[in-house]
Amino acid sequence: MDDALLKIEHLRKAYGEHTVIRDLSLSVRKGEVIVIIGPSGCGKSTLLRCVNALESIQGGQILLDGEPVLKNTKDISLVRQKIGMVFQSYDLFPHKTVMENITLAPVKVQKRSKTEVQEEAAALLEKIGLLDRRNDYPRQLSGGQKQRVAIVRALCMHPEIMLLDEITAALDPEMVREVLDVVLSLARSGSTMLIVTHEMSFAKAIADRVVFMENGLIVEESYEPEEFFAQPSTERAKQFLQTFVYEPGEITD
Amino acid sequence: MDMEIIRQYLPLYRDALFLTLRIGWYGVFLALAIGLVCAMIIRFRIPVLRTIVKAYVGLFRNTPLLVQLFFIYFALPKIGIRLSAEFCGSLGLGLLGGAYMSETLRSGLESVAKIQEESAESLGMNRYQAFRFVIFPQAVTYSVPGILANVIFLLKETSVFSTISLMDLMFTAKDLIGMYAKTLECLTLLVIFYLIMLLPVSLLGYVLERRLRHAEFGD
Numbered sequence: 120m121d122d123a124l125l126k127i128e129h130l131r132k133a134y135g136e137h138t139v140i141r142d143l144s145l146s147v148r149k150g151e152v153i154v155i156i157g158p159s160g161c162g163k164s165t166l167l168r169c170v171n172a173l174e175s176i177q178g179g180q181i182l183l184d185g186e187p188v189l190k191n192t193k194d195i196s197l198v199r200q201k202i203g204m205v206f207q208s209y210d211l212f213p214h215k216t217v218m219e220n221i222t223l224a225p226v227k228v229q230k231r232s233k234t235e236v237q238e239e240a241a242a243l244l245e246k247i248g249l250l251d252r253r254n255d256y257p258r259q260l261s262g263g264q265k266q267r268v269a270i271v272r273a274l275c276m277h278p279e280i281m282l283l284d285e286i287t288a289a290l291d292p293e294m295v296r297e298v299l300d301v302v303l304s305l306a307r308s309g310s311t312m313l314i315v316t317h318e319m320s321f322a323k324a325i326a327d328r329v330v331f332m333e334n335g336l337i338v339e340e341s342y343e344p345e346e347f348f349a350q351p352s353t354e355r356a357k358q359f360l361q362t363f364v365y366e367p368g369e370i371t372d
Numbered sequence: 373m374d375m376e377i378i379r380q381y382l383p384l385y386r387d388a389l390f391l392t393l394r395i396g397w398y399g400v401f402l403a404l405a406i407g408l409v410c411a412m413i414i415r416f417r418i419p420v421l422r423t424i425v426k427a428y429v430g431l432f433r434n435t436p437l438l439v440q441l442f443f444i445y446f447a448l449p450k451i452g453i454r455l456s457a458e459f460c461g462s463l464g465l466g467l468l469g470g471a472y473m474s475e476t477l478r479s480g481l482e483s484v485a486k487i488q489e490e491s492a493e494s495l496g497m498n499r500y501q502a503f504r505f506v507i508f509p510q511a512v513t514y515s516v517p518g519i520l521a522n523v524i525f526l527l528k529e530t531s532v533f534s535t536i537s538l539m540d541l542m543f544t545a546k547d548l549i550g551m552y553a554k555t556l557e558c559l560t561l562l563v564i565f566y567l568i569m570l571l572p573v574s575l576l577g578y579v580l581e582r583r584l585r586h587a588e589f590g591d
Contacts, residue, residue, distance in 0.1 A: 171494050173490055173493070196493070196496050196497060196498040196501075197496070199494055199495070199496045200495075202494065203494075204491070204494040206487060206490070208487055210487045210488065210490070210491035212488065212492075212506055213510065214509050214510055223495075223505060223506075224492075224495035224496055224497060227501060227505060228495065228496045228497055228501060229496070269491075272495070276495060276496060
């Protein structure tokens with residue numbers, strides 16, 4: 120695949136003796152939406168953190184546009200500008216208003232004009248229905264609103280790829296939808312995304328490709344999400360998907 | 373209580389207050405500057421300097437200001453470093469305060485969640501931009517009560533300046549008592565003048581704290 124935007128080759132990540140990702144390779148084409156699923160501790164969040172160079176890596180390489188993504192290198196902040204990331208915990212800056220949260224990096228890091236960025240931010244906020252909250256502080260927003268602002272904040276940097284790390288995991292169920300709707304409209308508009316989620320129906324709806332991970336490895340990969348969720352080919356994926364269906368078992372006391 | 377005596381002494385106390393304030397504020401600003409530099413050195417794990425900062429903080433936090441002042445004023449001239457009493461006062465206060473401020477700011481910096489730095493960096497900020505725009509402003513908010521306590525502590529510590537012949541409030545009171553033995557009047561004035569100096573600081577700090585914390589925590 121020569122048109123790959125992001126290339127992960129033989130990635131290995133370990134914390135001391137404990138290996139979290141072993142020999143993982145993955146290519147992401149421009150405009151592709153990849154959903155990564157798997158049990159807790161399988162390394163999926165760590166994978167996203169490696170792609171944004173928040174973690175050091177112990178082997179292999181990650182290339183974005185052919186440039187290495189590596190923690191503690193001189194140009195890493197330039198590379199990171201091309202990668203947008205949204206975290207599970209609300210990570211807005213609490214001392215800045217919604218508007219300031221969004222414009223801070225484009226103005227200070229990319230040196231773009233403040234008015235231009237504010238106009239763009241306003242347009243994006245309008246789209247997600249939060250324009251009237253632009254002068255509020257994060258503490259005044261609900262969890263779902265904060266996550267939507269976090270998405271807009273990442274988008275305003277014009278990233279080439281977005282990494283979403285369980286962005287609805289900490290939300291009340293009724294707020295999950297408003298966030299997922301925003302992500303879905305991004306996907307429709309052609310954004311390249313790497314998404315880690317536990318929302319299986321959302322995964323099915325949005326994914327161009329589903330990647331199932333376990334123990335730091337890709338166990339199964341499918342370009343047919345519908346088919347994967349209906350009939351996974353590996354036993355392990357089948358077991359994992361089973362856990363999302365609640366069937367009361369025998370309780371013995 | 374002899375009101376006539378109090379009226380007579382007032383100008384002396386007023387002059388002493390101005391001197392105390394002058395030396396005190398230079399000391400406080402020096403302390404803030406030293407504290408900030410030290411906290412940043414620790415934060416960015418700058419080799420060598422980091423060890424020096426730790427030694428400095430350990431030294432100045434674990435010796436009394438009186439001893440530090442004596443050292444600067446009486447011992448340094450023996451190796452050819454001669455400084456004016458006023459300068460010694462501010463320097464001593466600044467060095468002592470710097471050690472405290474550095475610890476206060478350091479713990480403020482540590483109170484800022486790790487995810488804040490990560491999200492700043494994932495927006496393409498380098499470590500220094502993340503520090504300046506995201507981490508530091510939040511750390512200051514967390515540190516305000518501590519910084520304020522330090523400022524008040526430092527201004528009160530000025531009372532030991534009298535030992536290096538600075539005519540501060542304490543010196544003036546002791547001197548007048550020694551000469552005219554009007555102990556009650558002199559000490560009452562002393563208490564009042566310390567309050568005149570420190571109550572506004574406490575009040576200002578309270579207002580500042582509320583304003584700074586407003587954004588983050590609401591009313």
